[in-house]
Structures are given as C-alpha cells and as structure tokens.
Amino acid sequence: MRAAACIALCVVAGGTFHLRAAEAATLAEPTDDELAKIREAAPEKPTVAPKSPRKVLVFSLVPTGYVHSAIPYGKAALRSIAEKTGAFSVEFSDDIAVFEPESLKRFDAVFFNNANSELFLPPGFETLSDADKDAARKRDAVLKESLASFVRNGKGVVALHAALAIFAEWEEWGDIVGGRFDNHPWNKEVTIRVEEPGHPLLCAFDGPEFSVRDEIYQVTGPYSRNTHRVLLSLDLKKSGEPNVAELHRTDGDYALAWIKPYGEGRVFYCGLGHEHDLFWNPAILRFLLDGVQFATGDLEADMTPSAKR
Secondary structure (H helix, E strand, O other), X not given: OOHHHHOOOOOOOOOOOEEXXXXXXXXXXXXXXXXXXXXXXXXXXXXXXXXXXXXXXXXXXXXXXXXXXXXXXXHHHHHHHHHHHOOOEEEEOOOXXXXXXXXXXXXXXEEEEOOOOOOOOOOOHHHOOHHHHHHHHHHHHHHXXXXXXXXXXXXXXXXXXXXXXOOOXXXXXXXXXXXXXXXXXXXXXXXXXXXXXXXXXOOOOOOOEEEEEEEEEEEEOOOOOOOOEEEXXXXXXXXXXXXXXXXXXXXXXXXXXXXXXXXXXXXXXXXXXXXXXXXXXXXXXXXXXXXXXXXXXXXXXXXXXXXXX
C-alpha cells in the first residue's frame, strides 16, 4: 500500500491534544480497540537483526507546560514494536534518576516520547530557597552531562515531536538534537516529501510523498542541511501556507525528520507524533522502528549531510 493511502486521518472536533502538566496523570489510555489497531500496525520483524540484545529507555516526562495526550499512544506503539519484532526491549520511566550515569549506561538509546520542558529541574523551581535552587542546579548539570556523554560516547537518541522543545535553556541540547522548536503554523492535512526514497531509514514509505494530518513544527536554531541528513520535509506548495506572519523561515525549508551524528553517537528526530491515529499507521510505526534501530547502532545509514551529498 502506498504511504499516501495508508496514513490515517484524525479530526477532533472543537478540541486540542494539549494538556497542562498538572493534568498529565489523567491522560487517557488507548482504548482496547485502539490498542488492537496499534498492535496490528506494528511491524512483524526487525528491519535488521540486532547485533546484541538492545535496551531502550522511553522517557515521557513533562514537569511543566503542555502535555501531549499522544504520550500513552507512543508508549503503546513502542511496546508493541518491541514485543513483536524483538529488535529491542523497552523500559518506561519518568524518574529523572534514570539519567544518573550508572543507570543510563544500561541503555543503548533514549527515546524521548513527546517529553517537554526542562526535564531535570523540579516544578516550582523559582519558588525554592536559594540552597534548594543551588542543589537543583547541580543535579541538573550532572544529569545533562550524563545524557550528553551518553550520546557523545556512542549511544543513541530518538526525539519524537515535542522533544524538540525540551531543555530550552541548555545550548548543547540544541546541538545534540539538531534544532529548536519555533512554532507550529500547520495543524491540518499536509503533504510530506520523502527526500530520498530508498534510503535505509525511508523504506517505510512507498513513493516520493504522502499526506498526513498532524501538528507541523517550524524549526529554528542549529538546524541546517549542512549538518543534517534530512529524511522528511513539508511540501509547502502542496500543503498551503498558513498565516504568513507565522512563517519565520526565509528559505522554505520545513524539515520534519532527520538523522545526524553527535560525537560517536547517533540522533534521529521525527517531527510527526501529535495525532493519536499516527500510532496505528503501519508506515509511521515502521519508520519509528527503523529510527530506533538506527539509534541503537543496528541499522546502518549514511549520515552525510544533505547539502554535501
């Protein structure tokens, strides 16, 4: 089936998929019917055989700000992919202690599943005493260095959708993930360009484009085709411009997925992941499987920057 035909659409009348952090505990779990669709859509086998048993940390914490209600759907999709393919095992945690160096080294990759905001600082940080602020900053620095070292030294990171917006005050995270969230001018059906049909990380998609309804981010910061291998991007002409005032890029380059190295490690970013029904779309789940297998070091893929091919 061509990807354009197999991308499901989801319309929520008069609603939004954003919740405030205080409401995170009340996120609705997928229904039994939705879980069945997710499991059915998950790939049956790994794209490549893992070189060794792989373990992936799935982290979905949102201490402050907006919470995507797709988080439980992402968890369910990753659980189904892991169980059906055996490509990796998953451990779910929203405890920042998992980023302590001795704990983090147990994993081959970290999957930030719509995580958002400053993950390692406690909610209400500004109201803490000076002594508690100092202690929180020290721990924040330790955990950030642990994560950066994890990637630099050869492990992997997968960042899904809102994960582009985490650690807004940490410059190195922008360098690791490869960009910063600006805004989301589109939340409608759009046309996505498959930049390199036949690339190992794009085999999930048949043909040069597909249509999907999702919240489409505009990226700023260190994003550049001089450093990133761009996989998916928005076809602006076919998708239609939103309010021109919302468009800040002057080059028309609205990338939605890429890979890049960081030190000896591997980074995969996928900007899709806002709408629930994406998580029972076979092409999207295969794309996520391939992204995880790339991040763990099992799926070899050329990371030569797009501008230097």
